[in-house]
Amino acid sequence: MPIDWTEDLGASHGWRLRRGMLDGRPVFGKHGAVSPLFTSEAEGLRWLGPIAATVVSSHEDGLVLEWIDTERPTRAAAERFGRELARTHLLGADAFGAPWPGFIADLPMSNEPAADWPSFYAARRVLPFVRQARLAAADVRLIERAVDRFPDVSGPQETPSRIHGDLWGGNVLWSGGRAVLVDPAAHGGHRETDLAMLALFGAPYLDVVLGAYEEEAPLADGWRERVPLHQLHPLLVHVCLYGEAYRDALMGAVSRVLAL
Structure with missing residues (x-):
């Protein structure tokens, strides 16, 4: 199912950052020029386990993660x-x-x-x-x-x-x-x-x-x-x-x- 990108969050280190919806749930996307960086980051997140953000998908030109609603730390x-x-x-x-x-x-x-x-x-x-x-x-x-x-x-x-x-x-x-x-x-x-x-x-x-x-x-x-x-x-x-x-x-x- 394609992602409906609803919000542009700006740029960082040349990547475009976006918020979107996938099958009714919010996701975060980071996209840029083709690079092994995105799959490398996905491997690292999966390897770190539950303490890390959940990977939805990774490709040679981007990475999609679960959307994280942030709060003040306690x-x-x-x-x-x-x-x-x-x-x-x-x-x-x-x-x-x-x-x-x-x-x-x-x-x-x-x-x-x-x-x-x-x-x-x-x-x-x-x-x-x-x-x-x-x-x-x-x-x-x-x-x-x-x-x-x-x-x-x-x-x-x-x-x-x-x-x-x-x-x-x-x-x-x-x-x-x-x-x-x-x-x-x-x-x-x-x-x-x-x-x-x-x-x-x-x-x-x-x-x-x-x-x-x-x-x-x-x-x-x-x-x-x-x-x-x-x-x-x-x-x-x-x-x-x-x-x-x-x-x-x-x-x-x-x-x-x-x-x-």
Whole structure:
């Protein structure tokens, strides 16, 4: 049955966003140029399970999801989110990486598996974006020094977690007393990455989310000190997308990693 698109919601990263009706129920559509991004996002949402938005359909030029009526978050919803996020992470992954192509916003990134998380994070997340970011040579050298420290500062070794991968507050929708995740860059990664992303630009009731998470799945000692490590990649992405405005935040995180 064709979708009756009833409302244009604007654009984001070159995609058209729309609301429509399909068989009497509201749906959300994201459409653009032909790209593996749409099927990759659908795979990630399905893999994340009940915590993520429901995929209605995906095609090479678009993605259709259930429509989510949003509401103001509550303390109870935040606590539930913390527990559900922990349980999702604990579902695990086969490797650090994923069997689908990676994207963050509209930027491609490799999900080819690596032997351990420091190697994956360096080779698949940080260094490729350093090359795209057009940073000064001195900044690049400092980032490369930080990358060399990844094996020593990433904390106790953990098995791959099932993570969202781009979990800033805008990708958490509050509906029906719970959180629903959208726009994933899902892969087998380090669970501290999702928590560091929540902290990067702020999230409602973050302390409640983290407290509930730790009750469900305690984190290794020193995780708070490692937050800047996990924020290097999203800050590099923001430099690539938006330029010099994010350079100081990035280099501040680099300095904190070098001080670990």
